[in-house]
Amino acid sequence: MANEQFAPEERAALTRAMLFDEAFALHFLEDVFAAxxxxxxxxxxxxxxxxxxxxxxxxxxxxxxxxxxxxMVLMGDAHMRPxxxxxxxxxxxxxxxxxxxxxxxxxxxxxxxxxxxxxxGPDPFDVCKNNNLVERPQPLSAEPEAYRDAYAxxxxxxxxxxxxxxxxxxxxxxxxxxxxxxxxxxSGMIDARGSMAALPCRGEVVSSAxxxxxxxxxxxxxx
Numbered sequence: 001m002a003n004e005q006f007a008p009e010e011r012a013a014l015t016r017a018m019l020f021d022e023a024f025a026l027h028f029l030e031d032v033f034a035a036x037x038x039x040x041x042x043x044x045x046x047x048x049x050x051x052x053x054x055x056x057x058x059x060x061x062x063x064x065x066x067x068x069x070x071x072m073v074l075m076g077d078a079h080m081r082p083x084x085x086x087x088x089x090x091x092x093x094x095x096x097x098x099x100x101x102x103x104x105x106x107x108x109x110x111x112x113x114x115x116x117x118x119x120x121g122p123d124p125f126d127v128c129k130n131n132n133l134v135e136r137p138q139p140l141s142a143e144p145e146a147y148r149d150a151y152a153x154x155x156x157x158x159x160x161x162x163x164x165x166x167x168x169x170x171x172x173x174x175x176x177x178x179x180x181x182x183x184x185x186x187s188g189m190i191d192a193r194g195s196m197a198a199l200p201c202r203g204e205v206v207s208s209a210x211x212x213x214x215x216x217x218x219x220x221x222x223x
Contacts, residue, residue, distance in 0.1 A: 016122070017122045021122055022095070022096070022099050024123075025095070026092055026095060026096075029095060029162075030088050030092065032163060033074060033076075033080075033084060033088035033163065034074065034075075034076030034077055034080070035056050035058075035059055035075055035076040036053060036056035036076045037052065037076065037165070038060055038062055038074060038163050038164075039051055039052075039165075039173050043175060046177045046178055046179065047175050047177050050175070050176035050178035051175050051176050052076075053176075053178055054176040055173070056076030056078075057079050059073050059074060059075050059079075060073065060074055060173070062074055062164065063163070063164050064164065065160045065161075065162055065164055066160040072087075072163075074163060087161070090161065091159075091161055091162060095158050098154050098157070
């Protein structure tokens with residue numbers, strides 16, 4: 001981008017679009033370090049949420065894409081420990097470095113020219129409404145092999161240190177359910193209180209219900 005000829009307004013628009021798309025992508029990159037996401041999310045809403053919340057709190061042992069035999073235990077979301085946040089931030093930092101290198105024109109293993117036909121605004125793709133990625137055929141500014149090499153190089157740097165998610169339902173980790181949606185709860189309680197007074201002969205029984213000690217009748221003689 002630094003080596004391209006842009007008008008100031010166009011450069012500013014591309015920079016904003018680049019940062020918005022990167023921030024959107026970093027959300028999902030951070031999620032792969034949460035145990036509840038690594039455990040896999042399928043089934044109904046209650047099962048997905050229950051499984052997500054359980055493993056985030058209880059933790060999960062995982063292996064990494066880089067193929068090392070070394071494992072680690074992840075927590076997730078509000079239960080993340082400092083070491084979990086440090087692992088996630090390392091991948092986020094690598095991704096941001098790639099973005100900034102491309103913006104300032106720093107040479108990387110794979111350098112691609114600007115594609116003028118690509119929209120200059122943030123991508124409008126809505127993950128809450130789309131179940132499939134939208135195909136957007138664009139005229140490429142370089143050979144397809146160059147793009148594959150660039151993607152493979154950048155993705156390798158970011159994703160190899162990330163956990164391998166559980167995508168298989170066969171032999172999957174135990175699933176859990178959580179209460180989701182409106183519901184009515186009921187509870188019951190029995191409360192019995194009382195006092196007594198009697199005057200056998202010339203005495204009277206005084207209840208200790210007004211005192212702070214456990215109820216224990218006391219006998220007081222008046223004469």
